[in-house]
Amino acid sequence: MTLVHAVYVGGMRTMNKTTYKRYDIGDICVHCGKNTAYGHPDMLFVDRIPADADLFDDDNPIGVKEGFMCRECQYVDEDDFFHEDNISD
Numbered sequence: 001m002t003l004v005h006a007v008y009v010g011g012m013r014t015m016n017k018t019t020y021k022r023y024d025i026g027d028i029c030v031h032c033g034k035n036t037a038y039g040h041p042d043m044l045f046v047d048r049i050p051a052d053a054d055l056f057d058d059d060n061p062i063g064v065k066e067g068f069m070c071r072e073c074q075y076v077d078e079d080d081f082f083h084e085d086n087i088s089d
Helices: none
Strands: 002-009 012-019 021-029 049-057 060-069
Touching: none
Parallel strands: 021 060
Antiparallel strands: 002 012, 049 060
């Protein structure tokens, strides 16, 4: 995966190209690490969706892990989503 992003150096805009490694973690949730495989007792296979997440080392991105997201990580609490801090006028 190649990421191209703009960087401002001395008032000039330059483009940097960064290549990240992709890590396929299979049936594991990319956020919580739970098993979403078919036949697992947690039954997270039914509601899983393909997903990816960035890997960081000391706040520096080093790659992307690819796998699935379980239903519990997909859930958004309405109270948090509709909190007054998240609503713009």
